[in-house]
Amino acid sequence: MRIALVTPAGPGTRSGNRHTALRWAAFLRKAGHRVNVSVEWSPETPADAMLALHARRSHVSIKKFSEIRAGKPLVLALTGTDVYRDIHRSAEAQESLELAHRLILLQPKAAEELPEGLRGKAGVVVQSAATRLRHRPVKGPFRVCVIGHLREEKDPLRTLLALQFVPQETALEVVHLGAPLDPALGEKARAGTAREPRYRWPGSVPHARALRWLASSHAMVISSRMEGGANVVCEALRIGVPVLASRISGNVGLLGERYAGYFPVEDERALAQLLVRASTDRSFYRRLKSQVAKLRPTVAPQAEARALRAIMRGATARPG
Secondary structure, three states: OEEEEEOOOOOOOOOHHHHHHHHHHHHHHHOOOEEEEEOOOOOOOOOOEEEEEOOOOOHHHHHHHHHHOOOOOEEEEOOHHHHHHHHHHOHHHHHHHHHOOEEEEOOHHHHHHOOHHHHHHEEEOOOOOOOOOOOOOOOOOEEEEEEOOOOHHHOOOHHHHHHHHOOOOOOEEEEEEOOOOOHHHHHHHHHHHHHOOOEEEEEOOOHHHHHHHHHOOOEEEEOOOOOOOOHHHHHHHHHOOOEEEEOOHHHHHHHOOOOOOEEOOOOHHHHHHHHHHHHHOHHHHHHHHHHHHHHHHHHOHHHHHHHHHHHHHHHHHOOO
């Protein structure tokens, strides 16, 4: 089958959506399909089916495909901004939901945000990581890695803010990786690097290098205000790195209700307490490590590939 895979994240970008699109294309090609990855679908590109990431930003392609290839399978993968913002506000995103024959969610709690009448056509594909890196934290200060581009939804500077509530005698360092998609946040990160010796912001780095930073860290912080099911959480689970996460639906959907490493969203004081506890309480840290190890099979590439292929088969067999 010829599949048009559409993602708003273009070639060369280091976004999670781009990584997801390329990984899914590889899974589908291995299953024997011909996959064309593009930012926007052109009717001149032959396609027996479409797989689109992002309800609002891929709306033009979705609508065009549904009109020109009417009846052909159309599968829509919902991102975090789709699930927790756009499908509630954007007419374009809402129309994309209606036009799609099947919906892909990146973690199970995302289904709670869908209109009840559309939940029946949704399936879950938990993202995976194929890295062979394993958790080998550096000796010395407790290293905390923050991986995420600087944009409002990620609340990227919450760990920097938390450092003011971490006692100086706590041996801790924070390494923050990500591009300044919001220039104002980039300026704040730069200023934070200048004034706070425990904080470093190298900026954007290649994916392979980011994973090496992750594997060498004692823990990772994800402080997002909204997530559909973050790639970086899946990568941390695969490598074995404890995650300190904002208690939002997207994180809870991946880590589980009983995971021990949550803090309230936008609460730097609570995050500071969690950082101190993780870096000083060995029993608590071992508990996080154990919980992460039990979740590792959920982010295996084989599991993601099976789930994706099953949804594509279902869309082909029962479009509409």
